[in-house]
Amino acid sequence: MNREILPIGSIKSAKDVGEIVSRYRKMQELTQVELAGLAQTGTRFISDLENGKGTVQFDKVMHILDLLGVEVVAKER
Amino acid sequence: MNREILPIGSIKSAKDVGEIVSRYRKMQELTQVELAGLAQTGTRFISDLENGKGTVQFDKVMHILDLLGVEVVAKER
DNA sequence: CAAATAAATTCCCGATAGGGAATAATACAA
DNA sequence: TTGTATTATTCCCTATCGGGAATTTATTTG
Numbered sequence: 001m002n003r004e005i006l007p008i009g010s011i012k013s014a015k016d017v018g019e020i021v022s023r024y025r026k027m028q029e030l031t032q033v034e035l036a037g038l039a040q041t042g043t044r045f046i047s048d049l050e051n052g053k054g055t056v057q058f059d060k061v062m063h064i065l066d067l068l069g070v071e072v073v074a075k076e077r
Numbered sequence: 078m079n080r081e082i083l084p085i086g087s088i089k090s091a092k093d094v095g096e097i098v099s100r101y102r103k104m105q106e107l108t109q110v111e112l113a114g115l116a117q118t119g120t121r122f123i124s125d126l127e128n129g130k131g132t133v134q135f136d137k138v139m140h141i142l143d144l145l146g147v148e149v150v151a152k153e154r
Numbered sequence: 155c156a157a158a159t160a161a162a163t164t165c166c167c168g169a170t171a172g173g174g175a176a177t178a179a180t181a182c183a184a
Numbered sequence: 185t186t187g188t189a190t191t192a193t194t195c196c197c198t199a200t201c202g203g204g205a206a207t208t209t210a211t212t213t214g
Binding site: 108109110120121123124125127128132134 | 159160171
């Protein structure tokens, strides 16, 4: 398990966001079940999200990131 | 109409991303129809997205942002 | 103002998101 | 190994996404 601080990074795909969610959930010692409870969603959604499913709903993803303390910023490329 | 450069900003919701898409699409003088064509999607999706619909699919949103030259970065809050 | 262009809304409808619950698979410890 | 906890997958199911096209509404232009 990598415990270093992530400068997190660029989100280009659902896979990227899935990795971030998985990492930050574990850093906070939450199980998928617990995170689903906090987010008032199902465990299926958390599993799908962490596994990079691209068709997850945008607002649900943002809510999870917010719960985990991850901020999302837009910049010009 | 605000034409200043946006330091873009934090994305907390679908409404935020909708505003960014609308703004950057217009900055590049694209119509919704043209952007939909570039993204191989429908105009309904572009309209929904720009109007802040939260249930749009994550990967579709990311693809639109990429087309518009908007990078998305994750940071710790 | 009217005309032209763009955007939003509506309809039909096939595809699928995602909830809950059960099961299977995987990881981890003792 | 066996047991335990966690995660992934499957099923059933309802709700809705989103494409395409048509229409309505809004915006821009002359």
